Amino acid sequence: MxxxxxxxxxxxxxxxxxxxxxxxxxxxxxxxxxxxxxxxxxxxxxxxxxxxxxxxxxxxxxxxxxxxxxxxxTPNNKLIPPSGRERMLVKRWEALGDGLCEAAVASFLEGKRKDGEKSEGWIKRQNERIVRTVAAINADIGEQPWCHGNAFSLADITIGSALGYLDLRLPDLDWRTDNPNLLRLYEKLMQRQSFIDTVPHD
Incomplete structure (x- = not known):
């Protein structure tokens, strides 16, 4: 494989x-x-x-x-609940994280275009989506230890991957200062070997 x-x-x-x-x-x-x-x-x-x-x-x-x-x-370390509301909630987190990634990718790629070809309005729109989504994630996490309650799941993997991409490609977008719940989660994720070994780089 x-x-x-x-x-x-x-x-x-x-x-x-x-x-x-x-x-x-x-x-x-x-x-x-x-x-x-x-x-x-x-x-x-x-x-x-x-x-x-x-x-x-x-x-x-x-x-x-x-x-x-x-x-x-494989049955070990299940990351997605098998059915019902719990499954839906984790998949919703995944959709939110993937949407955050899509906005970040769109902003980054548009920013690479030549002056006169790039749309500052488009970049602004994507960056507003990013800021809005990050704030919503921060609010939803609240005091929970993980995105979805008390268990590490695909929700955390997706959100953590999105934040790592923001750090790589859009470092001027400061998501940390106004989002302490999200920062706490990210710092915990970055202690896991799976995150350490996959830090994005060119």
Whole structure:
């Protein structure tokens, strides 16, 4: 089994952390969809990462589908509740974290465009989404030890991956100062080996 992606993608990091937390052996193949001549489209028609190639050569894409497959594949360290309201709440956290990542990626990529081509209005809109979402996450966490109550879950992995991407790509967006609950969670996450080993870098 192999996971295809980059060291910078928060969606790839989410899958890598799940692999580590579940203690699943998997080859990590570094390949970027932004590099000319990449082979990602051979595995996924979307040309997006991450991509998980199983031992039988079948392919799974989209981080949400990949992490659910991984969590269902082994009984240890369950990260997603099996059913009902608890499952819905963890998946809602995942949607929130993924949406935060999408806004951050959009802001970063637009900011890389040449002067005269980039839209400052678009960047402002994405950054407002980021600030609003971070504040909502901070409020929802409250005094809880983890995003979803008393247990570490996919919710924490997704939110932590999103915050790591903000630090990498949008360091001028200070999410820490006004969000002490979120900062407390992030500092705790960064003590886990799975997060330490997957800190994003170019």
């Amino acid at each position: 192999k996971l295809i992606g980059t060291y910078t993608s928060p969606f790839v990091r989410k899958a890598r952390i799940v692999l580590a937390e579940k203690k699943i052996d998997c080859e990590f193949v570094v390949e970027s969809p932004w590099v000319a001549g990449n082979k990602i489209a051979q595995y996924s028609p979307l040309g997006k990462i991450p991509v998980l190639v199983l031992d039988d050569e079948s392919v799974i894409y989209d981080s949400r589908v990949i992490v659910e497959h991984l969590d269902n594949g």
